[in-house]
Amino acid sequence: MASLRVPDLIAAILERQPILAFDRTFLRRALIVEGVSTIIPPRFLEMLFGLHGDVTAAVLLRDHHRHERIGMVVFATDRDLLFAVDAAAQADGRTSYRSISMIRDHVLRDSENVVNAAVEQRRIRSSTAEAFRRTIPQRYVDADVRGDLPLRCLLLRMTEGNTAMETPGHLYAVARTTLRATGRARALAISRTARVAVVVFDDTRGIERCGDWCLDLMGLGLSLYDSGLFPLGAYAAGGQGVAVLDLIPRFCRSPEFPGSVVVLRGPGIGERDAGETCQCIEQRHPVEALLAHRAEQAVVVVLSSRDGADALAAESGEFWRRAFGTQLITAQVIGAPSPPSTPPPLPSPDEANSAPGPHPRQD
Numbered sequence: 001m002a003s004l005r006v007p008d009l010i011a012a013i014l015e016r017q018p019i020l021a022f023d024r025t026f027l028r029r030a031l032i033v034e035g036v037s038t039i040i041p042p043r044f045l046e047m048l049f050g051l052h053g054d055v056t057a058a059v060l061l062r063d064h065h066r067h068e069r070i071g072m073v074v075f076a077t078d079r080d081l082l083f084a085v086d087a088a089a090q091a092d093g094r095t096s097y098r099s100i101s102m103i104r105d106h107v108l109r110d111s112e113n114v115v116n117a118a119v120e121q122r123r124i125r126s127s128t129a130e131a132f133r134r135t136i137p138q139r140y141v142d143a144d145v146r147g148d149l150p151l152r153c154l155l156l157r158m159t160e161g162n163t164a165m166e167t168p169g170h171l172y173a174v175a176r177t178t179l180r181a182t183g184r185a186r187a188l189a190i191s192r193t194a195r196v197a198v199v200v201f202d203d204t205r206g207i208e209r210c211g212d213w214c215l216d217l218m219g220l221g222l223s224l225y226d227s228g229l230f231p232l233g234a235y236a237a238g239g240q241g242v243a244v245l246d247l248i249p250r251f252c253r254s255p256e257f258p259g260s261v262v263v264l265r266g267p268g269i270g271e272r273d274a275g276e277t278c279q280c281i282e283q284r285h286p287v288e289a290l291l292a293h294r295a296e297q298a299v300v301v302v303l304s305s306r307d308g309a310d311a312l313a314a315e316s317g318e319f320w321r322r323a324f325g326t327q328l329i330t331a332q333v334i335g336a337p338s339p340p341s342t343p344p345p346l347p348s349p350d351e352a353n354s355a356p357g358p359h360p361r362q363d
Helices: 001-016 016-024 042-050 078-092 105-109 113-123 126-134 140-141 168-178 210-220 274-282 308-313 318-322 348-355
Strands: 030-036 055-061 068-075 099-104 152-157 186-190 196-200 222-225 260-265 285-292 298-303 331-336
Touching: 001 016, 001 030, 001 055, 001 068, 001 113, 030 042, 030 078, 042 055, 042 099, 068 078, 078 099, 105 113, 113 126, 126 152, 126 196, 152 168, 168 186, 168 196, 168 210, 168 274, 168 285, 186 274, 210 222, 260 308, 274 285, 274 298, 274 318, 298 308, 308 331
Parallel strands: none
Antiparallel strands: 030 068, 030 099, 055 068, 152 196, 152 222, 186 196, 186 285, 260 298, 260 331, 285 298
16 A cells, blocks of 8 residues: 555655755655554654654655555655664554555665656646645644644545536535535635635544545546645745735735635634534625634635625624624725735846946937
């Protein structure tokens, strides 16, 4: 089973640490970690092996067949790797995983082709990876101290002309009924231009077995991706009003996005299941995404138009009581914010030398 996941693990490692693509010897410093408990997050794995040497990168993917996880840890030096192997041998099974193994010799002998194939897989998946990241707000990434945010997501890809995902409420129903997801949902988002839909949960326990029913999605024109393939790195928010922009998915911060965003604030409004809240709001308003920010006591609702945002912000206290259980709601309407500006690139030396100089004075 481990050998079947090695290409995916390498591709995920390159997502986590792209510079490794230029180091064709890194597989000699890599360990495959099998039988990792589903309660173990990626950063714990990195910390665990970091006790025995410098770790360059670590990733975890779901093993849907065994309902556990499989990981890869890349060390900075061969010596760090050997220290970790010795420490695991001395632990005598008292670990958070079933077994570790080094990359097999036949893979190492062909490591350049293996890495090249992983680089190509990463390129093929790049549009899905970017679409996934654009649905996740920066605040979620900043708060992800366990490093398991991708593993708390259900990432669905929609076929052309798909109608099963008319609203995030439909997405929530698919997650609950077709994929048998349990637990409290934190966010739902549909990016129609990228044909990607995401449900984020508070933890991973209720979605570990969703892969068992992924074939049932075919009739809905959907496919389930292993979101662990796409580790989430930090990106700069920039611009004005950074605190608010950090709450908003990047796909609706694009100049091409025609809709608007309403940021709702009030005591405890972020505690309710995001899917239930979304379905309640959808009874009167067309929603594109809904994201709960529990620590900030805020909920972000993305709507398809400014008129829709204004209508939601003008709702009555009784409406908010049904949606959130409280009437103490403040609503801030935000148009599609412009992305942070970047300075124009400096001209190359050839361009600079060929550029016309100042005109001579004619007097």
